[in-house]
Amino acid sequence: MQIGVEKKRSEKMGTIQKTVREIKSLKIQGASKIGEKAVEALAKAGSESSAKTAEEFRKEFLKNSKLLFYARPTEPALRAAIRILRKSISREGLSAQEMKTILRKTAENYEKEWQNSLEKIKEYGAELIEPGSTILTLCHSTLVVEVLKKAKKKIKAVYCCETRPLYQGRITAKELSDAGIKVFLIADNAASTVLKKCDYFFTGADAFLADGDVINKIGTKQISLLCKNYSTKHYVVCTTNKFEPASFFGKDEPIEERNPKEVWEKAPKKIKVLNHAFDRTDSQLIEGIVCELGIFPPEALASKLYDKLKLEDSHEDFLHLEK
Numbered sequence: 001m002q003i004g005v006e007k008k009r010s011e012k013m014g015t016i017q018k019t020v021r022e023i024k025s026l027k028i029q030g031a032s033k034i035g036e037k038a039v040e041a042l043a044k045a046g047s048e049s050s051a052k053t054a055e056e057f058r059k060e061f062l063k064n065s066k067l068l069f070y071a072r073p074t075e076p077a078l079r080a081a082i083r084i085l086r087k088s089i090s091r092e093g094l095s096a097q098e099m100k101t102i103l104r105k106t107a108e109n110y111e112k113e114w115q116n117s118l119e120k121i122k123e124y125g126a127e128l129i130e131p132g133s134t135i136l137t138l139c140h141s142t143l144v145v146e147v148l149k150k151a152k153k154k155i156k157a158v159y160c161c162e163t164r165p166l167y168q169g170r171i172t173a174k175e176l177s178d179a180g181i182k183v184f185l186i187a188d189n190a191a192s193t194v195l196k197k198c199d200y201f202f203t204g205a206d207a208f209l210a211d212g213d214v215i216n217k218i219g220t221k222q223i224s225l226l227c228k229n230y231s232t233k234h235y236v237v238c239t240t241n242k243f244e245p246a247s248f249f250g251k252d253e254p255i256e257e258r259n260p261k262e263v264w265e266k267a268p269k270k271i272k273v274l275n276h277a278f279d280r281t282d283s284q285l286i287e288g289i290v291c292e293l294g295i296f297p298p299e300a301l302a303s304k305l306y307d308k309l310k311l312e313d314s315h316e317d318f319l320h321l322e323k
């Protein structure tokens with residue numbers, strides 16, 4: 001009954017509202033999927049728009065993109081994707097119809113570029129894994145899963161932390177096991193018990209910052225710290241669009257705090273339950289970042305990206321969507 005009501009409600013919802021809702025509830029999770037689905041939704045909403053003038057179309061686009069932009073606060077890739085779409089329709093003199101076409105093409109191009117990056121990341125990542133390796137992972141990262149699938153023949157086993165409170169580690173375990181990799185699912189607090197058997201700790205990233213630090217699912221940092229103890233190498237797999245340019249100008253990346261009920265649904269009132277979605281791992285703890293440009297020490301990659309983006313003159317643009 002409840003499911004039927006939910007289904008009807010979501011059928012009634014517009015593309016943007018539905019996508020925002022799915023991102024917030026983590027039905028769509030992982031930075032890459034969040035970016036991809038937001039781009040798809042904006043292009044679809046654009047194509048369905050009844051706006052007659054360019055001004056109306058842009059206004060509608062801005063309203064929609066703001067809803068998505070703030071759907072999850074720790075997601076530079078989502079923000080970067082939205083900026084790409086916004087820029088694509090910013091030229092003076094475009095008609096609403098032309099903007100629809102441009103948005104669709106930009107969205108297709110975004111997907112193509114992401115696929116190209118993924119192919120490169122799979123090559124670099126699979127190449128670095130030594131034959132007979134055992135690997136520890138946390139949460140669910142599409143990029144990590146794809147690298148491990150590519151390196152399948154060299155992998156002895158993968159330990160997946162279940163990743164409380166929402167258990168995204170189960171998604172990873174299932175995808176790897178379906179791909180024919182030997183998988184062990186462990187409780188998060190068993191990480192140190194298995195770590196001595198692990199050659200690598202592979203994680204994804206939600207944000208990559210100017211000082212080379214990485215923000216990823218809560219629990220990443222504590223395992224990364226433990227890795228030093230067991231000489232396990234922590235590699236982060238991430239596309240460079242997770243780099244947050246504003247971090248060069250002193251803007252701190254916020255850490256999302258989620259509903260405490262995800263941790264303890266009926267906690268006694270006197271207990272304040274905290275539910276941080278992510279944590280920040282020190283660049284010093286990370287062996288390397290595997291991205292579409294190659295594999296780099298975190299700080300070296302941050303300065304490479306800084307040069308690439310030539311930020312000095314346009315940094316304000318990264319701070320606000322409205323600009």
Ligand code: RUB
Pocket residue numbers: 026028029030031032033139140141142143144168203204205206216217237277
């Ligand atoms: C997911 C998570 C992933 C990164 C990278 O957290 O921390 O490691 O988002 O994912 P959540 P990808 O489940 O809260 O979204 O490699 O797919 O971009």
